[in-house]
């Protein structure tokens with residue numbers, strides 16, 4: 001029988017192989033305490049968001065069954081919509097869990113909002129603070145150019161805002177840390193899916209994007225791109 005070819009492994013194959021858990025060889029947990037939330041000492045401003053609805057709506061089955069292409073692009077985006085979507089994606093349940101599935105207690109993710117045109121919200125870059133359900137204003141300049149550039153020079157003329165998810169691998173205590181990236185990508189997918197469902201429920205067109213220039217997106221979000229890495233983006237209105 002022919003042996004499998006000895007071609008060089010791809011980065012993905014290496015990652016998958018090197019982060020395998022093997023019986024008898026689990027990495028030891030360090031037990032190190034880590035902060036589950038990012039804290040900004042001096043944001044430009046902190047703006048409370050409208051209280052989100054925690055009941056009602058069209059119903060999950062109807063939302064899942066809605067054909068996404070039936071939602072027109074470029075709709076108006078209101079502060080209340082964004083409040084609802086951020087809560088649905090990254091907020092808390094009645095019992096204090098995150099709305100999205102998390103790999104570690106309280107999540108390894110952070111959520112940002114890049115605003116082009118939202119009623120009653122200044123353009124710029126914001127961090128979503130889920131405990132206060134508030135936006136922390138980080139960047140005041142109009143972000144359209146940088147956002148379009150970071151999204152591979154995409155036409156974002158119909159995009160009113162973007163939600164960006166980042167991950168902090170250091171929050172996940174897996175000993176060697178390498179498996180943390182698996183968890184972060186899964187969490188980001190879960191959060192983006194919750195946001196997508198909220199967008200459909202609100203009648204907003206939305207696109208998940210995993211293609212971006214990592215360093216440019218990190219710069220836009222004011223993160224270092226190493227201890228905190230960009231994971232995915234949801235553009236709203238396009």
Ligand SMILES: Cc1cc2nc3c(=O)[nH]c(=O)nc-3n(C[C@H](O)[C@H](O)[C@H](O)COP(=O)(O)O)c2cc1C
Nearest residue numbers: 067068069151154189206207208209210211212232
């Ligand atoms: C994980 C993931 C990553 C994606 N990345 C991008 C992207 O970078 N750029 C883009 O235009 N669309 C991206 N998409 C959207 C898909 O290309 C495509 O629009 C989608 O799968 C079409 O299916 P839908 O309209 O049924 O959601 C992504 C979708 C997913 C789920």
